[in-house]
Amino acid sequence: MSTQPEHNNTLDQLSSALDSGELKRMRFMLNKGLRPVEAAKLLEKTPPRERQILWNLVSKENEGKVLQHLGDDVQADIVSRMDASELLAATEGLDSDDMADMMQQMPERLMREVLRIMDKQNRKRVEKLLSYPEDTAGGLMNTDTVTIRPDITVETVLRYLRRHTDVPQDTDSLFVVSRKDSFIGVLPLTRLLTSDPQVMVREIMRTEQAAIPATLPDQEVARLFEDEDLVSAPVVDESGKLLGRITIDDVVDVIREDADHSLMSMAGLDEDEDTFAPVLRTTRRRAVWLGINLITAFIASAVIGLFEGTLEQVVALAVLMPIVASMGGIAGSQTLTLVIRGQALGHIERGNIGWLFNRELIAGALNGTLWALVVAAVAVVWFGDTTVGIVIALAIVINLLAGAMAGTLLPMALKSAGIDPALAGSVLLTTITDVVGFFAFLGLATLFFG
Amino acid sequence: MSTQPEHNNTLDQLSSALDSGELKRMRFMLNKGLRPVEAAKLLEKTPPRERQILWNLVSKENEGKVLQHLGDDVQADIVSRMDASELLAATEGLDSDDMADMMQQMPERLMREVLRIMDKQNRKRVEKLLSYPEDTAGGLMNTDTVTIRPDITVETVLRYLRRHTDVPQDTDSLFVVSRKDSFIGVLPLTRLLTSDPQVMVREIMRTEQAAIPATLPDQEVARLFEDEDLVSAPVVDESGKLLGRITIDDVVDVIREDADHSLMSMAGLDEDEDTFAPVLRTTRRRAVWLGINLITAFIASAVIGLFEGTLEQVVALAVLMPIVASMGGIAGSQTLTLVIRGQALGHIERGNIGWLFNRELIAGALNGTLWALVVAAVAVVWFGDTTVGIVIALAIVINLLAGAMAGTLLPMALKSAGIDPALAGSVLLTTITDVVGFFAFLGLATLFFG
Known part of the structure; x- marks a missing residue:
């Protein structure tokens, strides 16, 4: 097995630390005690170093069977440390569609190399499957029909x-x-x-x-x-x-990944994300998402910055302003989530989006009014200032309406533009409800107190 | 069909408005042109009034077959307008498990009534299935085995x-x-x-x-x-x-609902939520979630309120403070989503949560430092004040660490307490990152400027 020097090192240390009886027991468990799908689950829930050690204990005959059950992210990681002949040996005996799936996770160069050394009949079959994109019926099918x-x-x-x-x-x-x-x-x-x-x-x-x-x-x-x-x-x-x-088993994977996709994308994560990815990879991937969201935060700050004078005059505004932004954001993300789920289920189309938009707007107006009154009452009691109460009530109604509109229209617009609504929707929605919330609240306050 | 007066009214109006040829065409489409599963989809993506009209056009023989393909929320809605003998007629000829599923959506009284008028053999079979909770193997099974x-x-x-x-x-x-x-x-x-x-x-x-x-x-x-x-x-x-x-078809529904559950719960929605629920029901359900989140917002405001003096002195703090809360919230919700998905996949357990916690903490510290420097630089240039830069940098690092900790530990704690992490996790996380963010930022500012 070709492993990077540091991993061999760790393995050596651990090998001498663990007595050989223990290692033998683990090797037996991985190859005999557990079925390949269970061995794959065990690998998936193991941190990177221990995972590499466990992988080295998987026997040659079982490598392919275990590999095919791993999530894309974990699979790509292990495959990247193998060479072409090891991979070919590991994947022998797999269904042609599972072999093709695995090859799609490999770097281009490695994939070409494996194809080159494959026997002619298999190469033809796998090349046929590889000619269809992974996310089509052709990419899902296998060729063993009766x-x-x-x-x-x-x-x-x-x-x-x-x-x-x-x-x-x-x-x-x-x-x-x-x-x-x-x-x-x-x-x-x-x-x-x-x-x-x-x-x-x-x-x-x-x-x-x-x-x-x-x-x-x-x-x-x-x-x-x-x-x-x-x-x-x-x-x-x-x-x-x-x-x-x-076959249904491959379709079940599509359904599971499809459903996970919306959840993970809304937090800027990939649905194949390895739960136990190494710290540097995790940091790098998260940094991008934080950077994008920082732009949103700076835009919100810039809006607040427009009203420094008013804030200096009435400090209660600074205390209350997060409430306006937060309520709009929460209401908007409820609408957004419902619409994104509706899109995934094929419920939403041109003919009914108008009704949905109206319903969200009315629900936003009703809930806006309800909670605006509650917040206004608290604000008046807290700061003993009726004007602050009026201003925050108006701003909350405005921002809940903005949230309802953005929550309905954003995913529709993003989808027609070919952008994934689950990925971009929440960032854009927050930008809108922050900007509208702070602008409405501080803008109205400037008018009333000015 | 027993419909409420207003619906009959609408139907009558529409009946006279539409020429009878049009209605005939629709009736044909619903019962012959579309298969029951397609007719159910059509009903699901139709707003409530039109849905009731369409439902009235479904022929008696097809009612059961269409009903069983509807989502729980829509199904319960239609079933609540039928009486026991209509329901019995509609469900005749369904698999016993589908009949039991549907009865579990009925109000207790109606379910008893349907059981009472059912023939003895069917009643025994359905009562047997109803004796198992809906979310167990017994609730999923049907009794037609060879x-x-x-x-x-x-x-x-x-x-x-x-x-x-x-x-x-x-x-x-x-x-x-x-x-x-x-x-x-x-x-x-x-x-x-x-x-x-x-x-x-x-x-x-x-x-x-x-x-x-x-x-x-x-x-x-x-x-x-x-x-x-x-x-x-x-x-x-x-x-x-x-x-x-x-059978796999019922299992696929479980997988789909299970995966939808996390997505919808994180926005305070139910996975069976009818996309086209009437406006008042939508408003009522959303109001609860907004109310819960309002408590979070008030807690955040109360924290800010502690530092009114400092805010009056340095207005730049009011402009920048949402950035600190937002960055902590975003970082925390990435961790939270990853852990909730990991729990659903069975990846996370006592033995590996320690490693995960450390990884998240290190990733949080690294990303915290990176973005703290960026934000500090912008703040110093914007307000020409180095102290503001130092304060916001420290607060961001602290809040990203808080987000990482809360994102990992909250779902674990909630799950052991028997509370759904997807439902309660995001509200609690936001409360923590808001409180820590505002407290760290304004508290440090009070120390530095005091």
Whole structure:
């Protein structure tokens, strides 16, 4: 195994520290005691140094099986320390789609090298899969399908299957194709089993389920599987030729990542983020997000700076101003989250955004009025100044309306501009509610007290 | 259909407004043109009044099939306007698990009423399912399994299946049970099809996949399906008796809701939230969240209020103070999101939280120092005052450390206390970073300028 010197060092130290019995026990657990998916989970929840040690204890035969179950970030990390021949050995015996997935995580140079030393048949198959972007039906599919012709009997199919000892995992149906490999229909195993042996495949196959084009985005594939409760589905090229099939296990990963994406993006994180990434990588990635948000904070400060005179005059304004910005931000981010989730579920479109905008505006006005009265009452009692109460009440209503508008329109605008609303939405929303909040509050105060 | 007077009113108006040809076209589309899952999607993305009109156009036979595909919030809304006999008619012909799911959304009184008028066999089946909490394996399962005995040949099984014209959807394996219905093993259809007809079931069944106990929480069921790439799995009671099976389509819903839960909770929303909920319901739900967050804002204001004297003296502090609170909040919420996601994925436990805490603290110190220097430089140039620069730099470092600590420890503490970290975490985190941020900044300023 090629590891960087520092890691070998650590490993050596730890090897001598741990008695050999302990290491043997760990090696056994990783390769025999745990299934590959469990070994992968263990690696994912281990800090970097210990993770490297554990990885070195995984046996050659298990490397590929464990690798394929790791999250993208962790996988890329381990793969970057292996060379092409190690990788080829590790990935032998994997499904071609899992092999292609893993290769997509490799640096370009390493990927080319692995392809070069691969045997010809495998190379062709993997290159075919690599030709489709990772986030399309083509990138999700594997090529191990069982195909039959329409003009044979059920009995012939049964006899044919009995000669196969190894039908691919998750096979719930056979695909019916023409002589030229054009997709014609699907024969579910349950239907095969309940049909008269003398019946022709043509008579019992299902043709109402359309095949999935290889270029369909993976999120739409996931929606199709969810809506139609599919377990597997055929994938075809533009001429209708059967290319492979997508199975539910790969779709479940898409659904999980898709749903994690919004959550993580709203905090400026990547959905594949390694929970136990090393400190320097973490610091670097977070620094970017903090820098972007600092711009927002400076803009807010600049707005406050416009009203230094008023603040000097009435110090109560400085005490109360965060309330206005905060209430607008909270209300806006509720709307924003609802709209982003609605977009992900395919609920929101041109025809109903108007209704949603109005509802958010009315809800914002009602809640704005309610809480404006509460805050105003507290402010008047606190500072014994009715004007401060009036000013903050007006500013809160204005800012909740701004939050409702920004929360609805921002994700729509960002999406049409091809920018991820989950990533950019929260920063922009905060900028808007901070600027409007401080400007409305201090601006009104300047008018009233000026 | 029993609708509230105002809805009938709207419907009447619209009925006369729309020419009857248009209504016929819509009725056809809802019942014939679209599949039930598509009709449900259409209802979900329609504002409340139009939704009620559309629902009235769904034919009696389709009501149940459309209802079962609706989100919980929308479903409960429609169900609350139906009476028991309408509901019973609508749910006839559904899988028993879908019927039980729907009944769990009904008000207690209505559920009892539906059960009372149900035929005896169905009532027993549904009551059995209702006896398990919705979020356990028992609540997810349905009872339509195909079971066989271990001591028969493959040929007998094939003959038996051929007599069934209707094997339940998503059947990928048969369950092998004893005479007393105890679960023994699983016979995948693929194995059945590739085996010699003379072989006994006992010899080819798989026994390595354990059955799922009915009390297992649904999130763990989902993890099991994901880890083992299952399509269906048997569910047993504490004595090992087969109760039913869980299929991947229901598990996919759990995965989707589970992942949506963190996103929506962090904004104080429910994962089942109807995107097009009526304005008053929306206002009421949001008001609670705004009220809770207002407490946070008042606490922050109270902290600022402690330093009125210093703020009056140096107005630059009022201009810059939101930057300190904002940077701490952003850094803290990145840590918080990562930890909450890590908890959901089962990555975080007692053994590795120490490492994570240290990493976050170091990353916070590094990023704190970096951005403190940037902000200090800007502040010195802006206000021509070195002391302000020193004070804000120190406060930013302190607040990023507070954010890192709170972001790591809060979700751990909340989870052990049985409180949902996604729901309570962000409010508490903001309270901490606001209080620490304002206190550190204005407190240090009071020391330096006092």
